[in-house]
Amino acid sequence: MKKNYLLLVLVIAITFIGGIITGHYFSTNNEHSKSMNIQKVTKSTLKPQTKKLPNVKKTSSKVLIGYVQDYRDPNIVDYSKLTHVIFSFAHPTKDGGLLLNGDTALSNLRATVTNAKKHDTKVMLAIGGWFHIKGGESYDYFKPAISNPTSRTRLVNELTRIADREKLDGIDIDFEHPRSKADAQNLAAFTKELSTQLHAKNKELSIAVYSKIHAQTLTEIGFVEYEPSMFVDVDHVNIMAYDGQWDGGYHAENLSPFPFTEKIVTYWTHLFETYKIPTEKLVLGVPLYAQPADPKIKQVSYGAIINQNPANANGDTVNMNGTTYYYNGEATMKKKTKLALDCNMGGMMLWEAGLDAQGARSVTSTIYDVLEASAKEPVKYYSVKKN
Known part of the structure; x- marks a missing residue:
């Protein structure tokens, strides 16, 4: 009994002394920790360096594409305001060659590429157009070139080679116009083959298309035919x-x-929605020239109209050279751009x-200002109302 009592006293003593030692240890370390936490850095030893902003490429969600004819001063x-320049035109030969x-x-093409790269603007080369370098309509040369599998492949290879050699960002097809089901199918086959080659090289493919609407009756025109599946293979439909x-x-x-x-x-967005093709591929074209009331008089450029009087930008008609000219002024251009945006076009x-x-x-x-303003609009958030 006595031994048990002494043993109990000894255990209590050891436990008490151990508690004192442990408490002192944690108290000391806690004070050290507190002293570390309240230390302040009075002056940074780091010396920040000024760095140049990174060269960020254009990331606008909407494109602004400008065709430029080959004889223009680049x-x-x-x-700076264009996402793409389409240099116009290269001319097909009947056997699939390229002119x-x-x-x-060629010199203007290279200067265009040099200038465009300074602004991260893409440069594409258009093939076709209305007139051919050898005279007459381009259709008479383009049609046989894409109707035969051999000449079609040759033309695809020629376009891919010049895109690589001249450091282009892509090709634009301007076949004016497919006038039969056979034309539509041959154009689709050509587009698919060219798309395969260009996209493998991370290059773009666009296609210019006829409006398909009669300006006087505002009804669909049937003499131009397209194969809708073709539009899956391109990046932009101009x-x-x-x-x-x-x-x-x-x-x-x-x-x-x-x-x-x-x-x-309405026609094109409905067509794309019907075939489940993204409407963002659609690009709405506008004219930068004025049409004279007298057909014997030549068209004039929008630049000439503004040079005569900057106030002409406020209207859609002007009297010049003894005739009336019709064009699209600022208000109409803004209205058309907003229309394209509202319809989810590209x-x-x-x-x-x-x-x-x-x-x-x-x-x-x-147009650039309207597109920029649209891109800067704040994102709208919506809450889900629970029943």
Whole structure:
């Protein structure tokens, strides 16, 4: 009993002494920890260096594409506001060859690439167009080139080679116009083959298309045919929503009025939705030239209209050279751009950038500002209401 009592006292003593030692240890370390936490750095020993901002490529969700003809001075184009420049035109031969309009065209192409790269603007080469370098319509050369599998493949290879050699970002197809089911199928086959080659090299493919709407009656035109599946293979579908002045006789005012454009947008967006093709591929084209009431008088550029009087940007008609000219002024261009945005299209296209005015009254600037303002609109968040 006594031994048990002594043993109990010993255990209690050891436990008490151990507690004192442990408490002292944690108290000391806690004070050390507190002293470390309240230390302040009075002056940084790091010396930050000033660095240049990174060269970030354009990431606009909407495109602004400007066609530029091969004889234009490459220095007049406002590359800073364009996402793409389409150099126009390369000409097909019946056996699948490729022609440029002499050394001047090649020199201008290379200067365009150099200028565009300074602004991270992409450069594409258009093949086709309305007129051929050898005279007559380009259709008479383009059709046989893509109708035969051998010449078709040759043309695809020629275009891929020049895109690589000249450091281009892609190719634009401007076949005006497929006029039969066979034409539509051959164009689709050509597009698919070219798409396969270009996309493998991370290059783009676009195609210019006829409006498909009669400017006078505002009804669908059937003499131009497209194979809808073809549009899956391209990145941009550039709608030529202009040149309605020849529909139903000559009516200069039908060049590209807003109601005409509305019908075109409705037609193409409905077509793409029907075939479940993203409407963001659609690019709405606008004219940068004016159509004279007198067909014997030549068209004039938008730049010439603004040079005569900058206030002409505020209207859609002007009297010059003894006749009335019809065009799209600032208000109409803004309205068309908003229409494209509201219909979830991919952006806007200019025919052609070389016809534009210089400076703040340019169509390029007008459309660019609308696209930029749209991109900066705040994101809207919606809450889900629970029942």
